[in-house]
Amino acid sequence: MKTIAAIEAFADRYDLAIVGAGPAGLAAASLAVAHGVDVVVLDENASPGGQIYRAVTSTPMTRREILGEDYWRGVELVQEFSGSASSYAPSTTVWNVARGLDGDSLGRDFEIGVSLRGKARLLRAKEVILATGAQERPFPIPGWTLPGVMTAGAAQIALKSSGLVPDGHLVLAGTGPLLYLVAAQLIEAGASIRALLDTTPRANWMSALTATPGFLASPYLAKGLALLRMVHRRLDVVGGITALRAEGQKRLNRVAFERAGRRTELDCDLLLLHQGIVPSINLSNAIGCAHDWDDVQLAFRPQVDAWFASTVQGVAIAGDSAGIAGGESAAARGRIAALGAAFRLERIGAGQRDRDAAPLRAELALLARGRRFLDVFHRPAKAFRVPSDDATLVCRCEEVSAKTIRETVMLGACGPNQMKAFTRCGMGPCQGRLCGLTVTEMITDARAVSPAEVGYYRLRPPVKPVTLAEIAALPQTADAEKAVAR
Amino acid sequence: MSGAGAATADVIIIGGGIHGCSSALHCRLRGLDVVLIEKDHVGRHASGVNAGGVRQLARDIAEIPLSVHSMDIWHRIEELVDDDCGFTNEGQVLVAETQAELALLKKRMRDLRAKGFTHEELIDAAELHRLVPAVAESCPGGVVSRRDGAAIPFRATQAFRRKAEALGAVIRDGERVMEIRREGTSWAVFTDRAKYVAPKVINAAGAWADRIAAMLGEPVPLEVIAPMLMITGRMPAFIKPVVILRGRKLSFKQFDNGTVLIGGGHRGVPLRDENITVLDWAKLAVSARTVADVFPIMRTAHILRAWAGIEARMPDEIPVFGASGTSEGVYHQFGFSAHGFQLGPGAGSVMSELVATGHTNMPIHALRIERFRENAVARSSEDME
Amino acid sequence: MFRRLPEATGAPIPFTFDGREMVGRRGDTVAAALLAAGISVCRTMAVSGAPRGPYCMMGVCFDCLVTIDGAANRQGCLVLLVEGMRIKTQAGAPQAQAEEGAT
Ligand SMILES: Cc1cc2nc3c(=O)[nH]c(=O)nc-3n(C[C@H](O)[C@H](O)[C@H](O)COP(=O)(O)OP(=O)(O)OC[C@H]3O[C@@H](n4cnc5c(N)ncnc54)[C@H](O)[C@@H]3O)c2cc1C
Numbered sequence A: 001m002k003t004i005a006a007i008e009a010f011a012d013r014y015d016l017a018i019v020g021a022g023p024a025g026l027a028a029a030s031l032a033v034a035h036g037v038d039v040v041v042l043d044e045n046a047s048p049g050g051q052i053y054r055a056v057t058s059t060p061m062t063r064r065e066i067l068g069e070d071y072w073r074g075v076e077l078v079q080e081f082s083g084s085a086s087s088y089a090p091s092t093t094v095w096n097v098a099r100g101l102d103g104d105s106l107g108r109d110f111e112i113g114v115s116l117r118g119k120a121r122l123l124r125a126k127e128v129i130l131a132t133g134a135q136e137r138p139f140p141i142p143g144w145t146l147p148g149v150m151t152a153g154a155a156q157i158a159l160k161s162s163g164l165v166p167d168g169h170l171v172l173a174g175t176g177p178l179l180y181l182v183a184a185q186l187i188e189a190g191a192s193i194r195a196l197l198d199t200t201p202r203a204n205w206m207s208a209l210t211a212t213p214g215f216l217a218s219p220y221l222a223k224g225l226a227l228l229r230m231v232h233r234r235l236d237v238v239g240g241i242t243a244l245r246a247e248g249q250k251r252l253n254r255v256a257f258e259r260a261g262r263r264t265e266l267d268c269d270l271l272l273l274h275q276g277i278v279p280s281i282n283l284s285n286a287i288g289c290a291h292d293w294d295d296v297q298l299a300f301r302p303q304v305d306a307w308f309a310s311t312v313q314g315v316a317i318a319g320d321s322a323g324i325a326g327g328e329s330a331a332a333r334g335r336i337a338a339l340g341a342a343f344r345l346e347r348i349g350a351g352q353r354d355r356d357a358a359p360l361r362a363e364l365a366l367l368a369r370g371r372r373f374l375d376v377f378h379r380p381a382k383a384f385r386v387p388s389d390d391a392t393l394v395c396r397c398e399e400v401s402a403k404t405i406r407e408t409v410m411l412g413a414c415g416p417n418q419m420k421a422f423t424r425c426g427m428g429p430c431q432g433r434l435c436g437l438t439v440t441e442m443i444t445d446a447r448a449v450s451p452a453e454v455g456y457y458r459l460r461p462p463v464k465p466v467t468l469a470e471i472a473a474l475p476q477t478a479d480a481e482k483a484v485a486r
Numbered sequence B: 001m002s003g004a005g006a007a008t009a010d011v012i013i014i015g016g017g018i019h020g021c022s023s024a025l026h027c028r029l030r031g032l033d034v035v036l037i038e039k040d041h042v043g044r045h046a047s048g049v050n051a052g053g054v055r056q057l058a059r060d061i062a063e064i065p066l067s068v069h070s071m072d073i074w075h076r077i078e079e080l081v082d083d084d085c086g087f088t089n090e091g092q093v094l095v096a097e098t099q100a101e102l103a104l105l106k107k108r109m110r111d112l113r114a115k116g117f118t119h120e121e122l123i124d125a126a127e128l129h130r131l132v133p134a135v136a137e138s139c140p141g142g143v144v145s146r147r148d149g150a151a152i153p154f155r156a157t158q159a160f161r162r163k164a165e166a167l168g169a170v171i172r173d174g175e176r177v178m179e180i181r182r183e184g185t186s187w188a189v190f191t192d193r194a195k196y197v198a199p200k201v202i203n204a205a206g207a208w209a210d211r212i213a214a215m216l217g218e219p220v221p222l223e224v225i226a227p228m229l230m231i232t233g234r235m236p237a238f239i240k241p242v243v244i245l246r247g248r249k250l251s252f253k254q255f256d257n258g259t260v261l262i263g264g265g266h267r268g269v270p271l272r273d274e275n276i277t278v279l280d281w282a283k284l285a286v287s288a289r290t291v292a293d294v295f296p297i298m299r300t301a302h303i304l305r306a307w308a309g310i311e312a313r314m315p316d317e318i319p320v321f322g323a324s325g326t327s328e329g330v331y332h333q334f335g336f337s338a339h340g341f342q343l344g345p346g347a348g349s350v351m352s353e354l355v356a357t358g359h360t361n362m363p364i365h366a367l368r369i370e371r372f373r374e375n376a377v378a379r380s381s382e383d384m385e
Numbered sequence C: 001m002f003r004r005l006p007e008a009t010g011a012p013i014p015f016t017f018d019g020r021e022m023v024g025r026r027g028d029t030v031a032a033a034l035l036a037a038g039i040s041v042c043r044t045m046a047v048s049g050a051p052r053g054p055y056c057m058m059g060v061c062f063d064c065l066v067t068i069d070g071a072a073n074r075q076g077c078l079v080l081l082v083e084g085m086r087i088k089t090q091a092g093a094p095q096a097q098a099e100e101g102a103t
């Protein structure tokens, strides 16, 4: 692995650029490099591992049992990658991926806008794999913007990378396997949790069991049950929560919840919210890949073929950014995407590609068993996706309330893009990451149409903000100099 | 309804940008039955994604009368469309960066005054720095047009559409005009879904207007372009008017919410059959450098989004506006060459007069479509000499 | 809000926040170092002036925006803490004027 520490150290072009150094990106890179592909892996974080294996080679955590064996499995992936001939650019933000121009017409290669330590540059690559992973689903409740309210994933990241555990009155709330995993990890690390407020709708039990008999044969079952038992034994789990509210003036000091029509309050300094994860689609959306609405996972995901190739030629999407399937699947998906790319780059033939993919597909099929149970069981309730309280902020960046969104739908804004023009919702620095799904679902709800019909924001590059000075300092091409003259 | 299920109207408008929608509204105000046909959705292209500049400043003399008329409408836009369209009237300032540029502006001012136009005012360095304190010290002066300002493009286009519809115009999104045929004294317009018949047709098809003209046997030299824009995150308020430069390509506008829109004519590549534009970051970098030179305070601003719209440009950079040269009852309204947003309200009003009465007192002769054929003829006869 | 586990023994890294001297550990991001130092508010909003602090810790929410060594708009949860960093609360719209120390 060749680490790129300064913007000048990039080559001008690569065969394959991989965005994201989580399991999907790492596995894809290691395999592609082994087939003679010239690869660069670009990632915002300072060390490889992505979210699940975050800081796995640099964490200060020494007691293995706190983070659990699933976490430490990442070491192997990272070591394989470190031993490979791939280039690796940590602390590097990818702010644009698009087909580049050759003079005044569209070229074949992709142009990739990157920033590293305050300097920007445009790279070229023949193929791109997006392995940008997932983010936690927006959780728009009253008060969710108060300091002291964070996501469960955030606390997990603080634990993994800095050995930080919550102190003081701590409450967890929401649903999803990750919520229970984080609860277990925090307990092991010595945090004292006042309560876990479970918002999983009671009806989900039945629909999950009837929808997915396959779960009994799933690898998730035993693990999941053990986790549930551990958490239930060691802390106060309050189920059947139907409403949540974070309260406080300048910062959180109380969480209020409703259960069976009764309101209860708990003093609290830190509230960790979580209701599942959804694919990160900002880049694939901005590139113009087609996306579908997934009615079970309640999110948009890019359309991909058997090689995880998107609808834009030359762009593959692997790991959770292609639809939530978990860390182990992410690695297998990354390898399959890498075989597809190596084939398109003419490093391997179709025979070898298909042969090598077969065991990976078998692995994916095994991992997929029971996934549906999790998806159905942890499907978050509408009350926590479509806020009914008028004052709840939907767009955190531009501080747009649920009331404004609803009124704007009444005024005739029939999609998220119109919503932007009228309310600035989604136009702040997070570029819709924390309001996009909520807005789609609120419009869906008000207009009684499908989310697929309502659609999502049309995102524009840069997908992450870049400073004007960085753009101004982009190395000049001869063409652009001419353009100024004319 | 007449014929084989064809819908009839007094006028069929092709194109749902601000021009098509404004003409639809004004034709309804004159009592005409209107059908508007848009291949994507209203405001999807240039009208919905442009920089929102509402300026009379620095226009070609040929389009000034139309622009002045339009400005009057902008100042009472809410009365017309029941929405303020986000219009603000902070003026627009053209900045000269050198004495040589200032000299050119002085000459233009004499020409304008001679023709009776008074909307532009020459300003010295002191007034320039009063209006735009953040502009670099070295700029010697400029021109201001005080009635100018800016509006929100998508919102404005939607407002025209809504009002036109409220008054009874029929607006068809997602329908593409495939063919136009003469049927008796009317025009039959065939879309991918239906047939419409009317004695009058307005071609307001933006970057696709040459295709409509070609269907009528009237080719025009239209170039499809993709002007690029960038917008920043919120900045402290530091500038009121819209600023454009005389020499370099730059237009610059800070909104009330603090975000700053940077435009000015650098172009990406349009793929008009796919509705796609490709940004040219190397050229955006040139814009960014110009901004950093003229407004040093902008260097740390964050660029949040960049985009381009698909627009029609004519070789002489003024629009095609008025009756067709070949087809009775057909009118053209396109080729606004990246500065047609401001003209929308006024052009629609004049167009409705043309369609309803056959004439207008507005001087639009210089905008007629025949100018290209005449030029071609003139050129080829020169060649023969 | 957070405390550091005893095994987190990375080298200490001094920095300042709004002028106050603080110490983080090697491997901390700016946001993690602030949380460990008991800071839960690192910016105020341009629209309402409301206080905000890190929410996602993974680059998604932008509520960890701070000014670092004069450069506004830095995502604290993605920037590794470096010795001597001068970190400041980002108030409202970022100050456009280059602050002291900025280049
Ligand atoms: C907060 C959180 C905590 C989680 N914790 C667990 C857990 O403990 N156990 C578990 O089983 N699953 C967990 N998951 C689910 C798990 O993250 C995924 O299943 C798995 O990581 C998917 O792997 P991936 O390679 O697809 O994505 P990731 O591991 O997320 O890797 C994607 C990488 O891409 C980078 N990236 C994205 N966009 C850009 C850009 N524009 N420029 C540069 N880099 C970019 C990101 O920084 C990231 O490093 C968690 C998810 C989240 C969101």
Ligand code: FES
Binding pocket: C031, C053, C054, C055, C056, C057, C058, C059, C060, C061, C062, C063, C064, C065, C075, C076, C077, C078
């Ligand atoms: S805490 Fe969310 S972006 Fe940093």
